[in-house]
Amino acid sequence: MKIKWVILTLIIAITTVLTGCEPLKVLNPKGPQAETTADVIWISIMTMAVVVITVIALYIFYVIKASRRPDDYEPPYIKSNPIVESLIVGVPVLIIIFLTVVTVKSLYVVEAPPEIYENQEPLVIYASSSNWKWHFSYPEEDIETVNYLFIPTNRPIKFKLYSYGPISSFWIPQLGGQKYAMVHATTTLHLAADVPGEYMGRNANFTGKGFAEQTFNVKAMPPEEYEKWVEEVKATAEPLTKKKFDELLEPGHLGQLTFTGNHLGFSPPPMSHGEMSSDTEETDSGLSMQPHESKDKSGNESD
Template identity: 65%
Template structure:
C-alpha cells in the first residue's frame, strides 16, 4: 500500500513540475526554417510514442494472458519452428519507419539549406558571423556596421549568414529561427534563416570550445524593417569606428558585453573566401594568414 501511494505521489509531482515548464525553444519556431525542423521533431516524437505505447500494450497483454498462474504445472509449450508473419512484422515495420524518416529528413534538409520559400526573388540581408574565444562578431557589409555579442535583424526578410571562426570550431544556433551550423577557421559556411515574428531570441555557440563555452552566447532582436533601418542610421551617428587595433583586442580570449561599431573588420581582415581564401585546415594562425593575404591584395 505504501509503495502504491509513493508511486502515485511521484507521478503527481512529475506531472506538476512538467506543466510549469516553458516550451522548448526548438519547438517554438518563429521562422519557416525552424518550423520545418520543429515539424520533423514532432513527427519523430509521435512515431516513437506510438511505438512505445503499442509495445507496452502488447507486453501487458502477454503478461496477463500467458501468466504462469493460469497454466497447469505439467504444461509444455508446443514446438514452433518459426513464423514468417512475425518475422516480417518485426523486420518490416522498423524498415518502413526508417524509410519514412529518411524521406522526410532529406526533403527537409533541402528546404532549410536553401533560401526560404517565398523569399527567392528578394534581396537577402547578408551578415558575416564570425566567432573568437568567446565572442560573436556580426558584420553587416552593406550597412557598414559591426556588433559584438548581439544581432539585430529585420523580420520578413531573408537572412544569409556567412559563418567562420577566428578560433576553434563553433556552432551558430538560434533555436527559434533554425538549426545550428558550424563555423570553421579557414572556410565559410552559409546559413539561410528568416524571422517571421518580431521579438527577442537567444543565440549561442552549440559546440564545446573550451572553458568559456557556457557564456559564448548572443542576443537576437527581430524587428520590422523600418525599425531596423532606423537602428542602422542611429548606429552610424553614435558608434565609434572599428579599427584594426581594436579588432585585435577583441580577438583576445575572454568575455565581453555588447559592443557596436561603424565599419567592419572585413575591410582590413577579409573573410576566408575568394581567391587564395580557404580550406587551409592545417593553418595554426588563420588571423595572421588573413592579414598577409590582405596586405598582398593591397599591393
C-alpha cells in the same frame, strides 16, 4: 510491473509539458526555418510515439501473460515464423522510408533560403566566433556588433559562419537549427524571423572555459526600425580598426559592442565549404591572410 506505470506517467508528463503552457523554444518557432524543423520534430515524435506505444503495449501484454502461467506450464520450443519475421522487418522499413522522405525534403528546405521570402534579396551577415564571443559583420550596412544581433523581420538572412578558434555552433533555437563555425571554411545558414521579438542565441559546441556564457541576444524588429537602428549606429559608433579587432579576439568575455565598419576587409573570412577542395591555392592564401597567424604566438609547441 511498476516500471511500466512509471514510464507511462512520464510519457504523459512529457507530452503535457511539450504541449503545455510555456512552449519549449525549439517547438515555439518564430521563423520559417524553425517552423520546418519543428514540424519535422512533431512528425517524428508522433511516429515514434506509435512505435513506442506498440512495443510497450505488446511488452505489457506478453509479460503479464508470461508471468501468469500455471505451475505445470512447459514453455514450448518455437522455431521462428517467416511471416512474423518479415513483418518485424517490413513495418520498420516502411517507417524508415517515410521518415527518410520527410528528412530529405525538409533538409533541402532548411538548407535553402526560406521559400516565402524568395523574391527578396537576403541580408548577408557574417557571424564569426572567437573565445568566447560572437562578432556580427553587416557588409551591406558596413557596421559590426559583438554579442548581439539586430535583424529585420520578414526578410531572409544569410549567415556566413566561421571561427577564430575552436569549432563553434551557431544556434538561435527559435529561428532555426545549428550550423558549425570553423576556422577553415565558411558555412552558410539561412534564417528568417516572422515575428518581432527577442530571442536567445548561443554557441552550442563546447569551446572551453567560457563556453557557457558564449551567448548573444537576437532582436528581430520591423524593417523600418531596423533601418533606424543602422543609421543610429553609423552616426554614433566608433570605427572598428584592425588593432581594436585583434584586441577583441583575445580570449575572454565582452559585453555588447557596436562599431562602424567591419573586419571583413582586413581579416577576410575563409572560403565557403564547397569551394575548399576545388580551389585549394586560393583557400590557403585566404587562410594565411587571416589574423590567426598573429594570434598563434602561443605556438604549437608543447613545452
